Amino acid sequence: MCSVEGLGRKGGIRMGVMKGGGGGGGERVEKLKSSRMKLWMIRATTSVLLWTCIVQLTALGETWGPRVLKGWPSCFSHQDSSVSVIEDTVPSVPARVLPPKRVYKNNGYLMVSCNGGLNQMRAAICDMVTIARYLNVTLIVPELDKTSFWADPSEFQDIFDVDHFITSLRDEVRILKELPHRLKRRVEMGLVLSMPPVSWSDISYYHNQILPLIQKYKVVHLNRTDARLANNGQPLDIQKLRCRVNFNALRFTSQIEELGKRVIKLLRQNGPFIVLHLRYEMDMLAFSGCTQGCNNEEVEELTRMRYAYPWWKEKIINSDLKRKDGLCPLTPEETALTLKALDIDTSYQIYIAAGEIYGGERRMASLAAAYPKLVRKETLLEASDLRFFQNHSSQMAALDYLVSLESDIFIPTYDGNMAKVVEGHRRFLGFKQTILLDRRLLVDLIDQYNGGSLNWDEFSAAVKETHESRKGQPTKRLVIPDRPKEEDYFYANPEECLQPSYGQLSST
Numbered sequence: 001m002c003s004v005e006g007l008g009r010k011g012g013i014r015m016g017v018m019k020g021g022g023g024g025g026g027e028r029v030e031k032l033k034s035s036r037m038k039l040w041m042i043r044a045t046t047s048v049l050l051w052t053c054i055v056q057l058t059a060l061g062e063t064w065g066p067r068v069l070k071g072w073p074s075c076f077s078h079q080d081s082s083v084s085v086i087e088d089t090v091p092s093v094p095a096r097v098l099p100p101k102r103v104y105k106n107n108g109y110l111m112v113s114c115n116g117g118l119n120q121m122r123a124a125i126c127d128m129v130t131i132a133r134y135l136n137v138t139l140i141v142p143e144l145d146k147t148s149f150w151a152d153p154s155e156f157q158d159i160f161d162v163d164h165f166i167t168s169l170r171d172e173v174r175i176l177k178e179l180p181h182r183l184k185r186r187v188e189m190g191l192v193l194s195m196p197p198v199s200w201s202d203i204s205y206y207h208n209q210i211l212p213l214i215q216k217y218k219v220v221h222l223n224r225t226d227a228r229l230a231n232n233g234q235p236l237d238i239q240k241l242r243c244r245v246n247f248n249a250l251r252f253t254s255q256i257e258e259l260g261k262r263v264i265k266l267l268r269q270n271g272p273f274i275v276l277h278l279r280y281e282m283d284m285l286a287f288s289g290c291t292q293g294c295n296n297e298e299v300e301e302l303t304r305m306r307y308a309y310p311w312w313k314e315k316i317i318n319s320d321l322k323r324k325d326g327l328c329p330l331t332p333e334e335t336a337l338t339l340k341a342l343d344i345d346t347s348y349q350i351y352i353a354a355g356e357i358y359g360g361e362r363r364m365a366s367l368a369a370a371y372p373k374l375v376r377k378e379t380l381l382e383a384s385d386l387r388f389f390q391n392h393s394s395q396m397a398a399l400d401y402l403v404s405l406e407s408d409i410f411i412p413t414y415d416g417n418m419a420k421v422v423e424g425h426r427r428f429l430g431f432k433q434t435i436l437l438d439r440r441l442l443v444d445l446i447d448q449y450n451g452g453s454l455n456w457d458e459f460s461a462a463v464k465e466t467h468e469s470r471k472g473q474p475t476k477r478l479v480i481p482d483r484p485k486e487e488d489y490f491y492a493n494p495e496e497c498l499q500p501s502y503g504q505l506s507s508t
Helices: 004-018 025-063 083-091 117-137 162-168 181-188 203-217 236-249 253-270 282-288 298-306 319-324 332-341 358-371 383-389 395-405 419-430 439-451 456-467
Strands: 107-111 138-140 193-195 219-222 273-277 349-352 408-410
Touching: 083 138, 083 219, 107 236, 117 138, 117 203, 117 236, 117 395, 162 236, 181 219, 203 219, 236 319, 236 419, 253 383, 273 395, 273 419, 282 298, 319 439, 332 358, 332 419, 332 456, 383 395, 395 419, 408 419, 439 456
Parallel strands: 107 138, 107 219, 193 219, 273 349, 273 408
Antiparallel strands: none
């Protein structure tokens, strides 16, 4: 009201001046009407503003304002309005409670560049978060490999929910999407130390060797991150944090999660399904040198590919010897015999979690004949559903990962990174059945059966007996001192994070 009175006094002054002038009476009347109209408009505008303030105060009072406001009768009550009906019918979503930030003195910044495929990078990310936590440094969201055979241009946020990754770990370690501006300039000028850490190192290596470098340079870039933290001999809280990152913080994007749920729903509509991780793609065969069943042209093509990649160090490979040592992925033909010997029901759906099978339909013929319900994501979904995933192998692998976790049985034909990480995740989910094929024994049994020295019943009985204890049951992780590459991989059997207790675990 003070504003209105002040404006009125100013209007009166104006009117007095106009009345004291020597103009004609008509002119004075018109000016007087004009001034009154202005005064009325000013008062009307002020009233609207005051009512607006009262409404806002009333709304605030409903939440936290003075109690006197809560006692006011209001014509703006929504109790009988359609808005209240809508609000009553929509379930309230509880606010997400974020863990409190961990407060610590920051020793510097750690940048990491992951190498390899999706699951190799996944395990590396878990290790790097754990290392950053115990060095009390700030981790920059990891950079994913774009130079491997798959040449996938995906960034971290294209595969994983980056905001969930950062916030879910805020009580352990500070994670930023990018370096602060002042430090970006140092990186651009090349004033940053870039190095690969020593493989299979325990946490003391990072405290004693890497931390002083971070404190000196402020930023250290680790340019290879696979298998850089030891499987065994680590404090329990370190092992627990590796699990927390893997099973909680690393969540796929909503787009990948929703598409994965749709594939699983389509499979479930038709009964039980098995995921067969048939690792028989061109890159796998070229890298391993395994050419069983390939014709001469295919052998030459695979050999040329192996020589084309200088970081594939092994060039001259005896395929037969490697196969007999169990170091080759099973062929589709060998896989068909193995599934039949294990009495896998031929009415089950077999979901092929893999890229393009080398040799195509010719190599898949025996498996398709034995198990006619072979499906892939490409056959279950429309082409439009996968349009955004084309040429993004890691995003395609993420779909296969989700389906693999939910399958009734998971069977990998090679113990690569996906096989190991899925095996460990299924253990975490309650020791879901994972048949871990003994390839060395299998190829020997298959050769005996094909050679006629074993009949079918003998062959099938031997295969079943061999794999009775290889179905993902609780087991102690195999430890081989000074030979970390040969011992059980932490992410395949993270026993520190699993139930039941260790006393119930059997030895392998």
